[in-house]
Amino acid sequence: xxxxxxxxxxxxxxxxxxxxxxxxxxxxxxxxxxxxxxxxxxxxxxxxxxxxxxxxxxxxxxxxxxxxxxxxxxxxxxxxxxxxxxxxxxxxxxxxxxxxxxxxxxxxxxxxxxxxxxxxxxxxxxxxxxxxxxxxxxxxxxxxxxxxxxxxxxxxxxxxxxxxxxxxxxxxxxxxxxxxxxxxxxxxxxxxxxxxxxxxxxxxxxxxxxxxxxxxxxxxxxxxxxxxxxxxxxxx
Amino acid sequence: xxxxxxxxxxxxxxxxxxxxxxxxxxxxxxxxxxxxxxxxxxxxxxxxxxxxxxxxxxxxxxxxxxxxxxxxxxxxxxxxxxxxxxxxxxxxxxxxxxxxxxxxxxxxxxxxxxxxxxxxxxxxxxxxxxxxxxxxxxxxxxxxxxxxxxxxxxxxxxxxxxxxxxxxxxxxxxxxxxxxxxxxxxxxxxxxxxxxxxxxxxxxxxxxxxxxxxxxxxxxxxxxxxxxxxxxxxxxxxxxxxxxxxxxxxxxxxxxxxxxxxxxxxxxxxxxxxxxxxxxxxxxxxxxxxxxxxxxxxxxxxxxxxxxxxxxxxxxxxx
Numbered sequence: 001x002x003x004x005x006x007x008x009x010x011x012x013x014x015x016x017x018x019x020x021x022x023x024x025x026x027x028x029x030x031x032x033x034x035x036x037x038x039x040x041x042x043x044x045x046x047x048x049x050x051x052x053x054x055x056x057x058x059x060x061x062x063x064x065x066x067x068x069x070x071x072x073x074x075x076x077x078x079x080x081x082x083x084x085x086x087x088x089x090x091x092x093x094x095x096x097x098x099x100x101x102x103x104x105x106x107x108x109x110x111x112x113x114x115x116x117x118x119x120x121x122x123x124x125x126x127x128x129x130x131x132x133x134x135x136x137x138x139x140x141x142x143x144x145x146x147x148x149x150x151x152x153x154x155x156x157x158x159x160x161x162x163x164x165x166x167x168x169x170x171x172x173x174x175x176x177x178x179x180x181x182x183x184x185x186x187x188x189x190x191x192x193x194x195x196x197x198x199x200x201x202x203x204x205x206x207x208x209x210x211x212x213x214x215x216x217x218x219x220x221x222x223x224x225x226x227x228x229x230x231x232x233x234x235x236x
Numbered sequence: 237x238x239x240x241x242x243x244x245x246x247x248x249x250x251x252x253x254x255x256x257x258x259x260x261x262x263x264x265x266x267x268x269x270x271x272x273x274x275x276x277x278x279x280x281x282x283x284x285x286x287x288x289x290x291x292x293x294x295x296x297x298x299x300x301x302x303x304x305x306x307x308x309x310x311x312x313x314x315x316x317x318x319x320x321x322x323x324x325x326x327x328x329x330x331x332x333x334x335x336x337x338x339x340x341x342x343x344x345x346x347x348x349x350x351x352x353x354x355x356x357x358x359x360x361x362x363x364x365x366x367x368x369x370x371x372x373x374x375x376x377x378x379x380x381x382x383x384x385x386x387x388x389x390x391x392x393x394x395x396x397x398x399x400x401x402x403x404x405x406x407x408x409x410x411x412x413x414x415x416x417x418x419x420x421x422x423x424x425x426x427x428x429x430x431x432x433x434x435x436x437x438x439x440x441x442x443x444x445x446x447x448x449x450x451x452x453x454x455x456x457x458x459x460x461x462x463x464x465x466x467x468x469x470x471x472x473x474x475x476x477x478x479x480x481x482x483x484x485x486x487x488x489x490x491x492x493x494x495x496x497x498x499x500x501x502x503x504x505x506x507x508x509x510x511x512x513x514x515x516x517x518x519x520x521x522x523x524x525x526x527x528x529x530x531x532x533x534x535x536x537x538x539x540x541x542x543x544x545x546x547x548x549x550x551x552x553x554x555x
Contacts, residue, residue, distance in 0.1 A: 134510050
């Protein structure tokens with residue numbers, strides 16, 4: 001196992017040290033004293049495990065393809081932005097724009113997520129144990145978004161084919177977002193996701209899968225129809 | 237939706253590059269008053285890269301009964317000794333004492349009054365570039381062009397004792413870089429009100445026209461100044477800080493993560509679209525707020541949880 005002390009090092013030096021460790025064959029890397037530094041562990045393309053022993057700043061784990069990253073504190077804006085594959089777990093809370101534009105992989109936030117969670121995601125799985133803020137799922141195109149707690153305003157606004165599940169209350173739905181019926185397959189998917197990515201004691205504190213609300217696109221924004229003019233006015 | 241989605245998308249991108257850093261620290265127990273200045277300085281230094289143009293702090297210290305403390309900017313042209321003599325002479329009419337000069341500031345105590353207008357008019361009649369930067373029972377604002385380290389060199393803010401304070405590092409996007417345009421802003425004429433703001437107030441010109449029609453003087457072209465003027469007006473009308481900050485969400489457009497403090501309260505507000513970051517840590521002994529968590533971790537050791545404030549969130553802590 002490789003250990004990298006972030007104290008006194010620039011972000012570039014920390015990321016170079018991570019890459020150096022990978023090049024030397026390490027598959028298990030710990031960054032200690034991260035101090036909420038920005039851009040940690042970005043663009044890692046190897047299937048290694050990276051543990052951030054504390055909080056990370058902006059854009060941690062962005063553009064990754066394959067690694068498993070665990071942040072033991074909280075994470076700032078743009079967590080896992082545009083990731084292709086891999087797993088990113090945050091023990092604490094995440095800032096705005098978490099999992100924005102991800103194309104695949106899994107992002108697990110054990111605390112709350114701030115505004116714009118999963119905006120424009122094009123695939124992948126996002127799971128939030130707590131609440132999410134304003135405009136989560138905005139223009140999301142594919143993938144699955146699961147929020148165990150409450151969702152903020154304008155939830156799932158202008159969405160394409162992403163499927164969202166919310167365990168708590170939804171403050172307000174965004175334009176063209178509709179609550180749909182939970183089918184057996186939905187319940188199984190939510191249960192499998194939660195039992196796979198949450199420890200048993202955390203899973204117990206969350207709602208039963210069958211009690212989640214499913215939110216999908218109403219598809220009225222998918223094709224222009226002048227009879228839906230009011231919705232388009234609101235959306236654009 | 238009030239805001240066009242296209243504008244929102246542009247703004248989302250914009251927030252990655254448009255900066256300024258704000259910080260605040262509130263000691264809940266009063267046990268750490270001695271270290272306020274040091275904590276604020278460390279937080280500011282961590283955000284120095286967000287705002288290389290200027291830095292400033294508003295610190296709330298011990299109240300000396302029946303007296304205000306005043307910080308006066310002596311001008312922009314370096315004639316500080318002459319200006320200090322002029323301010324000194326006029327301030328004596330208001331029972332001023334304990335004068336001390338640091339850099340381009342003259343600090344002194346004046347007798348507490350209900351109406352500060354005569355004092356402000358008198359001092360600021362010396363010259364257009366003479367400005368009363370703060371007056372309050374507890375409040376002292378110092379700010380200047382340059383880095384937080386330069387601020388420390390000039391004013392030794394790390395030695396300041398108090399329960400709470402706020403600070404700012406500025407990256408100018410629209411108005412000039414000088415001391416007056418730096419933050420924090422005082423709620424001019426309203427003792428002990430200070431604000432720091434990260435963002436843009438997009439209905440600034442409209443609001444400014446309305447205030448100017450009512451005779452309110454603006455000292456800068458900085459849109460953040462209107463936050464202080466707005467909050468001062470609300471507090472004068474009888475609102476508490478919680479209500480005044482909540483009114484910002486309704487009446488001010490644009491992006492704002494904003495901290496405000498008075499002689500009895502400390503709080504923050506975030507705009508309806510959560511455009512700007514604001515990280516909050518609260519324990520039994522302190523509240524710390526900053527634009528980036530790096531400022532919290534760099535200044536305050538220990539095990540505590542950090543979260544990002546949500547859209548439309550207002551929180552206030554009473555002294």
